Amino acid sequence: xxxxxxxxxxxxxxxxxxxxxxxxxxxxxxxxxxxxxxxxxxxxxxxxxxxxxxxxxxxxxxxxxxxxxxxxxxxxxxxxxxxxxxxxxxxxxxxxxxxxxxxxxxxxxxxxxxxxxxxxxxxxxxxxxxxxxxxxxxxxxxxxxxxxxxxxxxxxxxxxxxxxxxxxxxxxxxxxxxxxxxxxxxxxxxxxxx
Numbered sequence: 001x002x003x004x005x006x007x008x009x010x011x012x013x014x015x016x017x018x019x020x021x022x023x024x025x026x027x028x029x030x031x032x033x034x035x036x037x038x039x040x041x042x043x044x045x046x047x048x049x050x051x052x053x054x055x056x057x058x059x060x061x062x063x064x065x066x067x068x069x070x071x072x073x074x075x076x077x078x079x080x081x082x083x084x085x086x087x088x089x090x091x092x093x094x095x096x097x098x099x100x101x102x103x104x105x106x107x108x109x110x111x112x113x114x115x116x117x118x119x120x121x122x123x124x125x126x127x128x129x130x131x132x133x134x135x136x137x138x139x140x141x142x143x144x145x146x147x148x149x150x151x152x153x154x155x156x157x158x159x160x161x162x163x164x165x166x167x168x169x170x171x172x173x174x175x176x177x178x179x180x181x182x183x184x185x186x187x188x189x190x191x192x193x194x
Contacts, residue, residue: 022090025120027051027110029058029083030071031138033145041099044089050149051085051110053122060139060162062102063129067168070134071142072103072125082155084145085110085120093121102127132163139164 025048032038038045057076060069073081088096097105103123111117134142143159 023087024090024093025118026086026088026096027053027083027108027120027122028086028145029053029073029081029122031141031145032086033084033149033151034141035145035148037141037145038086042088042092042096044092045086046088047149048085048087049112050151051083051112051118051120053081053083053108053110055079056081056108058159059132060134060164061128061132062125063127064102066135068135068138068165069129069132070125070138072128073122074124082146082151083110083122084149084151085112085118096123134162134164135167136164137167 023044026045028038032041035045035047053073055075055077056073057079058071058073058081060071061074062070062072064070093105100123103125105121106124107119108122109117110120139159139162143156146156146159
């Protein structure tokens with residue numbers, strides 16, 4: 001039996017290393033638009049920029065365990081949902097699947113501001129509520145993420161116009177500075193406006 005040469009061993013290690021660091025695009029449209037939130041969940045996340053999911057509309061209609069509604073997208077011809085395109089390590093998708101309980105991961109095509117269309121994963125829920133009202137703290141996170149990534153002003157105004165209700169006692173973070181890791185590993189504070 002022939003013994004593999006050092007070049008073959010080196011190539012195998014490079015392939016294994018590449019396979020372990022495969023990155024995928026993730027389209028965030030809700031509270032995960034806020035870099036601090038997503039990076040606390042998936043430290044490998046790196047923001048690429050904003051993108052638009054055409055023929056889908058963002059709504060607060062995902063039933064939450066806390067008695068409120070969370071962001072979700074529903075097919076809606078002619079509408080568009082703006083969000084943030086992140087690159088994450090493929091191995092972190094399982095972690096994101098766990099924290100996005102009640103959502104299913106799907107593949108979508110999103111349009112970047114330069115017109116390029118790319119494939120990304122996002123999350124959609126079939127666990128819906130008739131009371132389409134988020135807590136103020138949650139809506140504040142969504143709009144803070146939209147502002148952080150300079151989404152169009154008209155879209156931010158749409159988000160601000162979505163219904164919300166006062167925070168439950170000891171729930172949420174409205175008006176509280178949240179310290180979280182930035183995707184690069186540096187720490188910074190994000191103040192969520194009351």
